[in-house]
Amino acid sequence: MKKVWNENSSERYRASIHLAKKAALSSAQKDLGRKPDILDMIGRGPDWMEANIWNDLVKIHWNKEDHKIKCEIARQNKMTAKDGSTTKHTGGSISFGAHRERMKKDLGRDVDEFEVFERMHKRKQGTGEFVDSKSARVSEQYKERQNVDDQSTQPSFNLKSWCDVVGEPCKGRVYGFGRNQHFRRSYNGSSNEMYSHEKNKELSQEIEDMRAISKRMEEEITESKNKLELVIKENRKREEQLIEEGRQREENLKEMVRKMIQEVGYTNHLYPGGSSPRERRDKRNKD
Known part of the structure; x- marks a missing residue:
């Protein structure tokens, strides 16, 4: 307040x-x-x-x-000069708000900001030509954005469309409305709302990006884990193979030694089927 x-x-x-x-x-x-x-x-x-x-x-x-x-x-x-001419209007020293109140009284109904703009920027009480090229351009572009052909089908005033056409306020003034306090507060409120909406969109996008990155990292971790488990499994299998190969070589070596001992005639308990060198020596000494 x-x-x-x-x-x-x-x-x-x-x-x-x-x-x-x-x-x-x-x-x-x-x-x-x-x-x-x-x-x-x-x-x-x-x-x-x-x-x-x-x-x-x-x-x-x-x-x-x-x-x-x-x-x-x-x-x-x-x-x-802007848009081919200096900024002009037919409102005189009367404020935008005062013009709006007069129009409401004359027409017996409420009027929106665009109707007041055209009244203040057209000759012959808003029924003639525009006072300059800029006001004509702004009116035409705003109507195009609103998709209307005349005021009889004019929807409620769209603040965002208007600001898209004329630009943001300069030194507290919005083209067509001067320092109208209600318009400035509406603009600020709308700007804050649009800003909040954009920030929410940005945050939502950031969250989605983070989720995508997190999901990709989880997939990479899972893939790396699977690869590691496969390597460990292959190494364990190879280790078992090496152990088995070593055991088999040891068995083969024992079998080879046993056959060699048999071939040289060792028959004692250590050399089944033959005599040990000491036994043969003792036998020779007895003879």
Whole structure:
């Protein structure tokens, strides 16, 4: 509530000061018969502001060189051609909100932002030609996005489509609506909603990517595990084969030794079928 109050108060104050300065300069030009300077506004302040405060604003603030430079830059920016012409409208000094209330009263129904835009940017109370090429282009592109041919089939105002056509706010102003507080709050709310939606999409995509990576890692781990188990199984099988081959060689060697002993005639208990060398020696000694 406080923020809304401050925004509205700031806008009202800015508009009131602008009208007061315009009236003071007009009065000075009429009295002096020439183009007035900033200091010529002294003593020509509005009734709702004390004279000493007004005069201090003129001398201390508005007459400063940096303020004059800012005003000149703003004037040049305002006169800068965009889309073939400077920004124009037929609304005069009446605010967007005031125009909307008048249209509601005249038409006996509620009106949306686009209807007010066309009223403020077309000649002959919104029934003639557009005042410049930019407003005509914006109107045409917005209708194309909304897929409508005329206002009789105009759907409710689509904030996102409008911002897609005119771009984001510049210094608190949205083309076609100025500093309209309701529009700015709606834009900010919509922007936050869209931002949150985009962030959610990004997070969802990141989660899906992480799941895909995790699944791929699990598959790689499973594949590596299967390969390792296969290698272990093959090594165990090879080890068993080597053990069996060693056992078989040992048996073959024993069999070969047994046959060799038989061939040389060893018959004792160690050499079945023959005599040991000691037995043969003892036998010779007896003979």
